[in-house]
Amino acid sequence: MEFIYQFVWIVPFFPFLASILIGLNLLFFPKSTKSLRYIWAIFSIFVLFLVMIFSFAILWQQYIDNTIHRYLWSWIFDKNVDFKIGFLIDPLTSTMLVLITTVGVLVMIYSDSYMSHDQGYVRFFAYLSLFTASMLGLVLSPNLIQIYIFWELVGMCSYLLIGFWFTRPSAANACQKAFITNRIGDFGLLLGILGFYWLTGSFEFETLFKRFNELLINHQVNLYFANLCALLLFLGPIAKSAQFPLHVWLPDAMEGPTPISALIHAATMVAAGIFLIARLFPLFQALPYIMNTISWIGALTALLGASIALVQKDLKKGLAYSTMSQLGYMMLALGIGSYQAGLFHLITHAYSKALLFLGSGSVIHSMESIVGYSPNKCQNMAFMGGLRKFMPITGTTFLIGTFSLCGIPPFACFWSKDAIITDSWLCFPGLGWISSLTAGLTAFYMFRIYFLTFEGCLRSNSTNKMAFINSVPVWGDLQSNNKKLEFISKNLNNNKEFLKNEKCTYPKESDNKMLFTLIILALPTLFIGFLGAPFPEGQSGFDLLSQWLYPIFKNSSEISPGNWLEFELNAINSLTIVVIGIFFAFILYGPVSFFPQNLENFFELLLKKKLNYFFSFLYNWSYFRGYIDLYYDIVFVKGTRLLAQFLLIFDERIIDGIVNGFVILISFGGESIKYLEGGRISSYLFGLILGIILLSYILVVS
Numbered sequence: 001m002e003f004i005y006q007f008v009w010i011v012p013f014f015p016f017l018a019s020i021l022i023g024l025n026l027l028f029f030p031k032s033t034k035s036l037r038y039i040w041a042i043f044s045i046f047v048l049f050l051v052m053i054f055s056f057a058i059l060w061q062q063y064i065d066n067t068i069h070r071y072l073w074s075w076i077f078d079k080n081v082d083f084k085i086g087f088l089i090d091p092l093t094s095t096m097l098v099l100i101t102t103v104g105v106l107v108m109i110y111s112d113s114y115m116s117h118d119q120g121y122v123r124f125f126a127y128l129s130l131f132t133a134s135m136l137g138l139v140l141s142p143n144l145i146q147i148y149i150f151w152e153l154v155g156m157c158s159y160l161l162i163g164f165w166f167t168r169p170s171a172a173n174a175c176q177k178a179f180i181t182n183r184i185g186d187f188g189l190l191l192g193i194l195g196f197y198w199l200t201g202s203f204e205f206e207t208l209f210k211r212f213n214e215l216l217i218n219h220q221v222n223l224y225f226a227n228l229c230a231l232l233l234f235l236g237p238i239a240k241s242a243q244f245p246l247h248v249w250l251p252d253a254m255e256g257p258t259p260i261s262a263l264i265h266a267a268t269m270v271a272a273g274i275f276l277i278a279r280l281f282p283l284f285q286a287l288p289y290i291m292n293t294i295s296w297i298g299a300l301t302a303l304l305g306a307s308i309a310l311v312q313k314d315l316k317k318g319l320a321y322s323t324m325s326q327l328g329y330m331m332l333a334l335g336i337g338s339y340q341a342g343l344f345h346l347i348t349h350a351y352s353k354a355l356l357f358l359g360s361g362s363v364i365h366s367m368e369s370i371v372g373y374s375p376n377k378c379q380n381m382a383f384m385g386g387l388r389k390f391m392p393i394t395g396t397t398f399l400i401g402t403f404s405l406c407g408i409p410p411f412a413c414f415w416s417k418d419a420i421i422t423d424s425w426l427c428f429p430g431l432g433w434i435s436s437l438t439a440g441l442t443a444f445y446m447f448r449i450y451f452l453t454f455e456g457c458l459r460s461n462s463t464n465k466m467a468f469i470n471s472v473p474v475w476g477d478l479q480s481n482n483k484k485l486e487f488i489s490k491n492l493n494n495n496k497e498f499l500k501n502e503k504c505t506y507p508k509e510s511d512n513k514m515l516f517t518l519i520i521l522a523l524p525t526l527f528i529g530f531l532g533a534p535f536p537e538g539q540s541g542f543d544l545l546s547q548w549l550y551p552i553f554k555n556s557s558e559i560s561p562g563n564w565l566e567f568e569l570n571a572i573n574s575l576t577i578v579v580i581g582i583f584f585a586f587i588l589y590g591p592v593s594f595f596p597q598n599l600e601n602f603f604e605l606l607l608k609k610k611l612n613y614f615f616s617f618l619y620n621w622s623y624f625r626g627y628i629d630l631y632y633d634i635v636f637v638k639g640t641r642l643l644a645q646f647l648l649i650f651d652e653r654i655i656d657g658i659v660n661g662f663v664i665l666i667s668f669g670g671e672s673i674k675y676l677e678g679g680r681i682s683s684y685l686f687g688l689i690l691g692i693i694l695l696s697y698i699l700v701v702s
Contacts, residue, residue, distance in 0.1 A: 004057055005069045008087050011051050011058075011097060012137040018047045019129035026122060037122050038112075044125045045108045048132060052101035055094070062094040070142055083203065088142035092343070096139040096275060099347060103267040103354050104132045106517045110358050111259040113513040114365060120164060124257070127164070131157035135268045139275060143203040144193045147279075151189070151236065151272065155182045158269050162256040174252035181249040185239020192233030196283075199226065209282045216286055223287075230290040233280065241273025241327045244301045248629055250324055254316040254379075258361030261316055265323040266354035274330045274346050281339055295335025295427070299434040302328025304626065306441035310448070311622045314379050315360050318449050322405065323353055325438060326413075329420050332435065338423040345416035348529055352404040352413050355521040359398035362514050363387060363453060366394075366507035381452040388454040390507045395454045397518040402450045404525045406443040407578050409571070412525050415532030422570045436577050443581030448589045456591040458506065 022040050025033040033040065072086035108128060115121050134153035141147040163175030197203055199221060200211040215221040237243070242250040250270070254261055264270060277284065277294065284290050305325030312318040326349045333342030366387070367378040377383055388395030404411035407418060421439060425432030509515070621627065 004054075004061055005071070005089055007054075008058065008071070008089055008140065011054060012133045012140060014047045014051050014133075015044075015129045015136065016133035018044050019126050019133060022122060022126040022129065026126065033122055040122050041108075041112050041125050044129050045105065045112070048101060048105050048108060048129070051136070052098070052105050055097035055101045058089060059094040059098050062089070062091050066091065072142060083145065084143070085146055086142050087140045088205070089140070092275075092278060093139050095343070095347070096271075097136065099267050099271075099350055100132065100135050100139070103350060104128075104263065106354070106520060107259045107263045107358070110262075110361070110514055110517040111257070113511050114259055114361055115257060118257075124164065127157060127160050128259075128263070131161060131263065131268060135272065138272055143205065144196070144208070145203045147276065148186075148190060148193060151240070151276075152186065154269055154272055155179065155186065155240075158182075158253070158264060161260040161264070162253045164256050164260065168255065171255040174249075174255040177252050178249035181246055182239045185236045185246055188232040188235025192229050192231075192235070195225070195229030195232060199229070205279065212283060213286060227287055227289055230284060230287050231293065234277070234284075234290065234294060237273030237276050237331075238297065239273075240276075241270050241331065242301075242324045243273070243297050243328065243331060244304055245628070247301065247305070247324050248625075248632060251317045251320040251625070254314070254320050258316065258357060258364060261320070262354045262357035262361070265320065265357060266350045270323060270327055271346060271350065274327065274334070274342065277331070277334045278339055278343055281334065284334075285337065291335050291337065293335070295332050295431060298328045298331025298333075298335050299424075299431050300328070301325070302332060302438045303434050303441075304328075306438045306445065308622050308625050309445040310441065311619055312445075313381055315363065315381055315384075315449065315453060316357070316379055318381075318445065319353070319356055319360060322356075322442070322446065325442060326353070326405070329417065329435065329438070332424060332431065333420045336423055336427040336431065338420065338427075341416060341419040341423055344532060345413065345420060348404070348412035348416045348525075351521055351524040351528060352401050352411075355397060355518060355525050356401040356405065358514070358517055358521065359394055359401060362391065362394040362510040362518065363398075363507075365510055365514070366391060370507060381449065383459055384453045385456040386454070386458040387507055390458075391454075391509045393509060393515050394518065397522045398454065399450060400522050400525055402446045404529075406446050406582065407439055407574060409575070410526075410529065412527075412529035414571075415529040418571050418574050419532060421574045436574060439574050440577040440581040443578040444585045447582050447585035451585060451589040451591065 022033070022044070025040075069089040070086060072084040074082060075085045076083040108125070111124065111128065115124050118124065131154070134150050134157055138147055138150035138154060141150060159175045159179045162178050163171050165171045166175070193203070196208060196212070199215065200208050202208050202211060212221075212226075216226075235246075239246040239249075250265075253264060256264075284294065302325045305321045305323075305328060309318050309321035309325065312321065326345070330342045330345050330349070333339070333345065363384065364378050367384065370378075370383075400411065404413045407414045409415075417439065421432065421435045424435040624630065
């Protein structure tokens with residue numbers, strides 16, 4: 001069946017062709033294209049479905065033979081340069097192809113319902129197809145230049161999709177912010193590519209790795225320059241995968257439609273940075289300082305994202321910072337050499353986060369009928385609550401995704417996250433503490449999101465909802481909020497006259513297409529993690545994954561769970577921290593008060609008198625994103641404007657002043673000299689002779 005590799009070009013080509021056809025028809029036949037909108041949507045879904053089937057065939061063939069195949073064609077050829085384009089098929093590529101296409105197909109099916117009333121329905125599917133084609137082309141690229149081309153296409157598509165509702169100022173600003181932030185990383189990536197080409201003379205992966213290792217062994221390369229080039233290469237994934245300090249674009253990307261949030265945050269754009277680190281892993285592995293930098297940036301990103309997500313009121317932004325935190329986990333794993341754990345978490349997180357984002361889209365879609373189409377209301381968890389009663393399938397699938405992301409067995413992310421935490425402790429205790437603390441914070445904020453959204457009572461219909469909006473979650477009044485919510489709950493559930501006066505409207509479950517995607521995504525969220533479970537023979541699916549993924553990694557560190565006993569001992573600590581995080585989330589945001597009255601009063605008194613300022617500071621720090629956006633605004637935005645104003649003044653006063661000064665001086669000189677012209681020849685001769693005498697005297701004296 002190896003002949004199947006010869007037709008791998010159809011994987012990126014088919015979605016690209018669908019995007020071009022839709023775009024051309026929109027350009028030349030807009031009315032007829034919009035009238036056939038569902039035909040074009042079905043066409044896009046069908047094309048990507050075929051690509052998904054083909055990707056599964058490639059994955060199966062790779063599983064059978066586990067060989068690397070390259071198909072290259074010369075593009076630019078002269079005496080000095082022989083640049084080729086083509087495709088690279090290996091286990092890493094085949095895994096990413098299945099991941100991208102499965103999530104992409106489900107997002108398209110979901111979008112058919114979610115975007116059905118949008119005027120840009122057809123344009124949305126054109127963007128989706130182009131975005132998917134760009135990502136597929138990226139993972140199939142056999143060299144750095146081709147990766148960079150598709151890397152830029154992915155960035156361009158993200159700009160179009162984040163700013164899809166470009167008439168909204170917030171969406172227009174968000175897509176520009178994402179584009180500019182990623183251009184910073186992409187410029188560093190380009191410099192790193194050129195630097196390694198200058199060192200090795202090749203863009204091809206295998207040749208690049210081989211020559212670079214030879215240079216290191218023979219001490220023929222400047223290590224400072226090599227580390228600088230690797231750091232510049234790493235700058236691209238820092239921006240694309242939203243690592244600190246170029247993470248600021250990710251939460252603002254929520255201005256795009258929710259299906260795009262699921263696609264970007266699950267299997268495409270943010271996964272591109274992790275994929276590039278994995279693809280260039282032999283290169284980074286040869287430079288220990290860069291590996292340490294990758295691991296610590298990943299750890300700080302994981303902790304920062306989790307700490308910021310703690311008090312966010314916007315449902316999608318809370319999930320966005322969760323994505324940032326989980327990407328930090330993946331980067332941490334790659335930095336400590338545990339590539340298999342990092343890639344495994346990429347897979348498990350992709351399905352779990354796609355499920356959570358599409359579940360949030362189902363919630364938002366339902367809330368729009370109650371609070372209106374304003375994102376400030378329909379995405380604000382302060383207006384939600386008790387939705388599980390009205391949306392049982394959405395609530396159940398969202399809870400499954402929450403269990404998975406928190407790392408609760410036997411759900412998917414438990415197996416991969418536990419492997420990362422275990423490897424972090426074995427590598428360096430500091431990284432182990434950070435990864436464990438982040439796991440506890442993840443459990444806290446995810447169950448906070450679930451409790452505020454799906455449990456308790458519906459707050460959107462209550463006249464007292466502003467009490468909750470203004471007070472939750474101010475730390476000093478947490479216990480009093482429970483009383484307010486209890487009052488609201490009684491009025492909503494027991495007082496019919498109150499309900500009549502309020503003219504309540506209630507959310508309802510989404511349609512079958514949206515629910516179908518949620519149910520399908522719940523299946524891998526439940527079962528795909530068992531690839532990491534120890535088998536009875538002692539070898540785990542995790543070990544098999546390590547042996548199968550990209551044979552060139554065979555010299556990297558491989559820390560596997562081993563057997564059930566060792567695995568359970570490693571999982572106890574992380575699971576204990578997760579349970580503690582869930583416990584505190586239930587206490588603070590659960591549907592009922594957990595503490596008895598006297599202990600409740602004690603904590604309220606303690607918070608108000610002793611720790612109120614401390615918790616208020618922590619809350620404000622988290623809610624305002626660590627003030628990082630504020631600092632960036634002061635330094636870069638306002639700083640650039642001040643620099644521009646200074647240059648304007650300098651140009652007007654100094655540059656123009658010098659030019660205008662010479663003009664005034666020459667004009668004044670000419671005006672003054674004209675009065676010396678009397679018309680008498682004798683006067684001219686007298687002046688001439690006097691001047692000659694003075695010049696002669698100067699020459700003689702000197």
